[in-house]
Structures are given as C-alpha cells and as structure tokens.
Amino acid sequence: MAQGLATTALLSEEQQKLAKAAASVYDLRVDSDAVVDSMYASACQFSDPLVLVSGPAHVKAQFRSLRMLFREIDFQVEGVGLLGEKVVIEASVTYVPKRMPRACAVRLKQFTTLTSTAGRVLLHEDHWSIHGVLVAITGLGWLYQGWRKALGTASSVAVDLISCPKRKGS
DSSP states (O other), X not given: OOTTOOOGGGSOHHHHHXXXXXXXXXXXXXXXXXXXXXXXXXXXXXXXXSOEEESHHHHHHHHHHHHHHEEEEEEEEEEEEEETTEEEEEEEEEEEETTSOGGGOEEEEEEXXXXXXXXXXXXXXXXXXXXXXXXXXXXXHHHHHHHHHHHHHHHXXXXXXXXXXXXXXX
C-alpha cells in the first residue's frame, strides 16, 4: 500500500462500502448502472487522464464503455485507505481489449480516489499514467521508449547549446 494511506481498518463502514462499490464497476459482470444509481450522488463526476464527465448518465456511460472495449478486466486491489478525507483504492489492473490476444493486454497501476457526500460518491477519479499505458502496449512500448530517449538527448543538447556561455578562446 502507498505511504500515507491509512489502513482499511481505519475506514468507516460507509467508506468501505463506497470503496467496494467503486471497485465493482470494473467487474464486467456487474451492472455498473445499478451501482451508479445506488452509490453515486446526483451531481457525481468521473475523471481519468483522458475524460471528465458530470452527471449520472455520463458516469454510467463511461463504466458501460468498459464492457464495449474490453473482454476482460482484472482489477486487483492492493490497498484501500484514506488520504485526508478521500478514500483511495490502489490497484493493479489488466485490461484485455476485445478481439485481441491476451498478449495485447495493458497492465498498469491505478489509483482511484473517491470524494463523497451523504454516503454517496461525488467524485470518482482514476489516476494512471499515459506512460504506463504506452509502455504496456505490445510493439508500441519499444517505439515509445526509443522516442523518449531521443527526445531526452535532443532536449539536453539544445539546453546545453542555449545555456552554456561560449568559452574564451573557443
């Protein structure tokens, strides 16, 4: 579990219920619409590095899209705790796209933070990095790593040329 997170034992019963509900929407067998109806506030929001939506209809659509995009999601909770007033779920997640071999699965570390009001999820935020996704995609990972190295070297050389004063006698 990440440093700074309180253990599950320190979560109230209500916070544990919210964490369980939020983790369940990644289970493709669960009716995510029913979870949002029962556990998310009427002014709920969902965000991740790619999208930000407001309202139950849009939040439901985001979780339904998982069933459209993936044939399997393995959501392994590694820890649940508190960070301030937010419930945090630390998980390792494997997403297996539809019509693709399992070798094309994307594995990443995901942190979900939940802000609640009146016992319901107000804000469900998924945190993961684009870097983690690109590196995990078969075939694209090595291209991305090579691009990062090339860009890193080029930017270092450019900064050195711009910022280093010319030496006397050079």
